[in-house]
Amino acid sequence: MSKEISNPENWLTDHGDYLFRYAQSRLRNEEQASDMVQETLLAAWRGWARFSGKSSVRTWLVGILKHKITDLIRKEIRNRRLTEAVESDPTSSLFNADGSWVEAPTSWKENPEDLCESDQFQKILHGCIGKLPEKQQVVFRMREITGEDSESVCKAAEITSTHLHVLIHRARLALRTCLDHHWFGGNRHS
């Protein structure tokens, strides 16, 4: 393997911005994102002997970064000692006793790509996510903002997959209702 490839300072030059963007897209916190880049490059330096050369250096670095991000979130979850007590179940208010919708969902016209461009929508979205009970919020963020798969989220949050599915389901229901009221269905409610 050539010396250039195995020089961590070159990794910083060649992949630093990319790794930072990746971390930032998942964490939405600049300070944490740049810490993750540092930890990833240091770990890569220590583990260089294990790099097989089968994938590109960038793919290998991103793999390490993903692990670091999951670890970080796991630590945060442990520190906050999220409790079950505050979990609310929106299904009781969204469904009638016979299992039908209290308020039937309507279709959303706006294109998801256009919504990504809208700062106003993102503000409302983050407001809606912020209103979720804490545990739902954490697993939902990991799943949708960080983009982890179900298995990693369960490991990080130390919960069973059945429990995760319930939390995510509740979060989706509540979020859909909140977005419908504050964005998509705005006109219907005025």
Add this chain to the structure above:
Amino acid sequence: MNHFCKEASKLQSDEFERELTLSERFRLRIHLLICGACSNYADNLKHLNSFFHGLRKQTEEDENITLPESDRKRIQEALKKASDSNS
């Protein structure tokens, strides 16, 4: 009459998390054929899913987002220290 909507909403969310069993899939598909509200819910969930996917991709590809210079220097020093102590 008992409605399947409440259960259907759980199955629809689960479908993003795990593979549904054959009978779950069957019941859900049949229900979606006859229930407009649940079909809309399915669309809403797909909408959210592609929105979040787009959002991650957008930040990942936004070349205006770069590692702040002060952090870059700090990382460079940390790497130098690590490689010096190793050689």
